[in-house]
Amino acid sequence: xxxxxxxxxxxxxxxxxxxxxxxxxxxxxxxxxxxxxxxxxxxxxxxxxxxxxxxxxxxxxxxxxxxxxxxxxxxxxxxxxxxxxxxxxxxxxxxxxxxxxxxxxxxxxxxxxxxxxxxxxxxxxxxxxxxxxxxxxxxxxxxxxxxxxxxxxxxxxxxxxxxxxxxxxxxxxxxxxxxxxxxxxxxxxxxxxxxxxxxxxxxxxxxxxxxxxxxxxxxxxxxxxxxxxxxxxxxxxxxxxxxxxxxxxxxxxxxxxxxxxxxxxxxxxxxxxxxxxxxxxxxxxxxxxxxxxxxxxxxxxxxxxxxxxxxxxxxxxxxxxxxxxxxxxxxxxxxxxxxxxxxxxxxxxxxxxxxxxxxxxxxxxx
Amino acid sequence: xxxxxxxxxxxxxxxxxxxxxxxxxxxxxxxxxxxxxxxxxxxxxxxxxxxxxxxxxxxxxxxxxxxxxxxxxxxxxxxxxxxxxxxxxxxxxxxxxxxxxxxxxxxxxxxxxxxxxxxxxxxxxxxxxxxxxxxxxxxxxxxxxxxxxxxxxxxxxxxxxxxxxxxxxxxxxxxxxxxxxxxxxxxxxxxxxxxxxxxxxxxxxxxxxxxxxxxxxxxxxxxxxxxxxxxxxxxxxxxxxxxxxxxxxxxx
Numbered sequence: 001x002x003x004x005x006x007x008x009x010x011x012x013x014x015x016x017x018x019x020x021x022x023x024x025x026x027x028x029x030x031x032x033x034x035x036x037x038x039x040x041x042x043x044x045x046x047x048x049x050x051x052x053x054x055x056x057x058x059x060x061x062x063x064x065x066x067x068x069x070x071x072x073x074x075x076x077x078x079x080x081x082x083x084x085x086x087x088x089x090x091x092x093x094x095x096x097x098x099x100x101x102x103x104x105x106x107x108x109x110x111x112x113x114x115x116x117x118x119x120x121x122x123x124x125x126x127x128x129x130x131x132x133x134x135x136x137x138x139x140x141x142x143x144x145x146x147x148x149x150x151x152x153x154x155x156x157x158x159x160x161x162x163x164x165x166x167x168x169x170x171x172x173x174x175x176x177x178x179x180x181x182x183x184x185x186x187x188x189x190x191x192x193x194x195x196x197x198x199x200x201x202x203x204x205x206x207x208x209x210x211x212x213x214x215x216x217x218x219x220x221x222x223x224x225x226x227x228x229x230x231x232x233x234x235x236x237x238x239x240x241x242x243x244x245x246x247x248x249x250x251x252x253x254x255x256x257x258x259x260x261x262x263x264x265x266x267x268x269x270x271x272x273x274x275x276x277x278x279x280x281x282x283x284x285x286x287x288x289x290x291x292x293x294x295x296x297x298x299x300x301x302x303x304x305x306x307x308x309x310x311x312x313x314x315x316x317x318x319x320x321x322x323x324x325x326x327x328x329x330x331x332x333x334x335x336x337x338x339x340x341x342x343x344x345x346x347x348x349x350x351x352x353x354x355x356x357x358x359x360x361x362x363x364x365x366x
Numbered sequence: 367x368x369x370x371x372x373x374x375x376x377x378x379x380x381x382x383x384x385x386x387x388x389x390x391x392x393x394x395x396x397x398x399x400x401x402x403x404x405x406x407x408x409x410x411x412x413x414x415x416x417x418x419x420x421x422x423x424x425x426x427x428x429x430x431x432x433x434x435x436x437x438x439x440x441x442x443x444x445x446x447x448x449x450x451x452x453x454x455x456x457x458x459x460x461x462x463x464x465x466x467x468x469x470x471x472x473x474x475x476x477x478x479x480x481x482x483x484x485x486x487x488x489x490x491x492x493x494x495x496x497x498x499x500x501x502x503x504x505x506x507x508x509x510x511x512x513x514x515x516x517x518x519x520x521x522x523x524x525x526x527x528x529x530x531x532x533x534x535x536x537x538x539x540x541x542x543x544x545x546x547x548x549x550x551x552x553x554x555x556x557x558x559x560x561x562x563x564x565x566x567x568x569x570x571x572x573x574x575x576x577x578x579x580x581x582x583x584x585x586x587x588x589x590x591x592x593x594x595x596x597x598x599x600x601x602x603x604x605x606x607x608x609x610x611x612x613x614x615x616x617x618x
Contacts, residue, residue, distance in 0.1 A: 040482050166484055
């Protein structure tokens, strides 16, 4: 008897492991069947998980932490049981901002967070208005880290606001924002529409940042039923398959489907290959590690870092926030699920440093 | 100027103070809806409108409900449903680009928004009160009645409620919204199913036509052939027909 598992996703390239698990049959190989449900917002996904409309969902990696800290949502406690993707975000500037940057001599090298950040701060006309898709997102954390490290005072010098990705191109075109930080393919879509120029990939700010996680209710994670372990294994296989360059052409076709991302495969290919077109003039840049699907284990150090950042910004107690954050990242459960894969060897986790040499806070002593 | 408007249910709606901002949110201030416990406009205008945020002051005035909906027809239906269960001050925000600004200006007690609306994420910002006098809102979940929120989520409506609002005041509102959104959902499902059925029938008809012409058979035989191919391949007749039509399109 195959267990059907309803899983929610938002149309982004990092829904890739979920889509691939279904299209390639990694779910059926593990004796489960994923029933993918597309959602239009992160808050909707969070509530669907909390109230049981779906068993699991793609989530921004700070979402389970934010819920644990009582920020947004009011339903059940959540747990991250897998990391679906690492990086894959872009910073995209408006046409007016791109023009100012060019006039000031910025070369849009797309690889140096120092020069790009300093140029952006110098070109700001008042507080920098930057849109992110959700208040509790790695996009927001990356921006705060990047710009404050370069001396921009927060919150006075930076105005980070939430704009749903489908409306970001319009907000850029209308001059309501100077820039946005968003997951692919939305950055490339803004370039396609001629309203945005890509300034920097998220991986140039902090490589190895967990971008999306698979979130479930904490009580489900605690009981750790076999179908959940099967889901984790299916997604691990999907991530391995996606990371293989030979899969790329097929993967782009799968993701571009009408029920999934519904954008042309060649736009998806830019993110998966790391060959990004950064301007409407067709300038292109290569990013060797633009997005990765292989850093699959939720790390306590990541959770602690996210908890610490949210606590500092919102005036919560740092220690208790970090403890609560760590409890949502279920590394234990994850290892337990993957051990039964023949020949599985846990990947040694290497924490990469941010552009300014920061390292994730190590896991807190229990 | 005071304007009287008669809605489809024969009730007079009296906008008390029109603060209209045509460009963004239509603000219909203070309707008196229910004829049973109708309060006269004169008496209502003497009620203290306290801008505070404790439930004590909420008891003194009509609850302010903001409906976030860009489709005017749907917004009107939600309005109607709410006015049938009580008197509320209703506002509609239809411009998603100014959502948070509009809501901060209106300062409502309750915000109702379609679960499928992408702009819901922007509302999450309002769950963080950044200034001392701001009123944080939260997705409504009362510990005693989580079931109500579950029903709402299933119906596809989310209610953001200001801190300190009592559940018994919210329940009739949420009940009415849930009923209305369930109807929306049903209509949407029916429409989609009808469209799909029509689409499929069109494709099957075209596939039959192609087979009749190519093989010189009648309509019944053509359909039997399609059905048989579908059974052999374990696919739906519609899928086989679609494959045939698109292949024929390539060859012609």
